[in-house]
Amino acid sequence: xxxxxxxLQYPVRVSKCDPHMAKLLLEQYGGADGELAAALRxxxxxxxxPDKVIGLLTxxxxxxFAHLEMIATMIYKLTKDATVEQLQDAGxxxxxxxxxxxxxxxxxxxxxxxxxxxxAKGDPIADLxxxxxxxxxxxxxxxxxxxxxxxxxxxxxxxxxxxxxxVHSLRFQExxxxxxEDRNTKKIF
Amino acid sequence: MNQVHPFQTPEYHHMLRxxxxxxxxxxxxxxxxxxxxxxxxxxxxxxxxxxxxxxxANQFQEKYGPLLNxxxxxxxxxxxxxxxxxxxxx
Numbered sequence: 105x106x107x108x109x110x111x112l113q114y115p116v117r118v119s120k121c122d123p124h125m126a127k128l129l130l131e132q133y134g135g136a137d138g139e140l141a142a143a144l145r146x147x148x149x150x151x152x153x154p155d156k157v158i159g160l161l162t163x164x165x166x167x168x169f170a171h172l173e174m175i176a177t178m179i180y181k182l183t184k185d186a187t188v189e190q191l192q193d194a195g196x197x198x199x200x201x202x203x204x205x206x207x208x209x210x211x212x213x214x215x216x217x218x219x220x221x222x223x224a225k226g227d228p229i230a231d232l233x234x235x236x237x238x239x240x241x242x243x244x245x246x247x248x249x250x251x252x253x254x255x256x257x258x259x260x261x262x263x264x265x266x267x268x269x270x271v272h273s274l275r276f277q278e279x280x281x282x283x284x285e286d287r288n289t290k291k292i293f
Numbered sequence: 294m295n296q297v298h299p300f301q302t303p304e305y306h307h308m309l310r311x312x313x314x315x316x317x318x319x320x321x322x323x324x325x326x327x328x329x330x331x332x333x334x335x336x337x338x339x340x341x342x343x344x345x346x347x348x349x350a351n352q353f354q355e356k357y358g359p360l361l362n363x364x365x366x367x368x369x370x371x372x373x374x375x376x377x378x379x380x381x382x383x
Binding site: 107110111112113114115157159160163164167173176177180181271272275278279282 | 359365
């Protein structure tokens, strides 16, 4: 069961209409290492992960949905006042003819999201290493997105998200250690 | 319409920011405790901030309407949950 909270996890402000930046941000919306992929990856893996790390996957997976909402808010705010000409100049013409200004789960190149981006191996160490890699890739993407804009308000929200990837990676690394410790303890008996 | 919407005031943004800060502390402690479940000091902090968060969220909701759906927040009349702004409209 999930309950919706009517607020963002962290404020999202933009200082200008910038549909080109919105197009780039789609990478973190419906891209391979984006927030949708992250949320669905963790919340699906948790059913078969050892009990000791189910809580962590549940909580991080849930936080990813809050991040997805922040990315959606950025894209919405950056495009809501854009003219058709501005969307065209930003390279969003192909998006416009199919979706108008609606958000859609695709990456920055317009490729639709696919479940092939995520894995559930059933092997807890393999799954957690994938999760650590996903967080590190997302962190790198956030850095490159920050490099692509001079909008300090937008940069502030993106920096928050970049820092969250670091914390999640750290927590997943601790989860790996917990499972390794558990495995070693069991061998004694 | 010359009336300022309560969500356009600095007071709203200030209170929202305070709530987001309290929630951030709770979330961070939660994730930390997920992998350090035996840290009593962190659990005490978690319970302290959970209480502070609850108190502050109640004040916030009295002023600006429900934060949660499905009966986890009280409603005004008419049903205030469906009123704008939604988070991306703030």
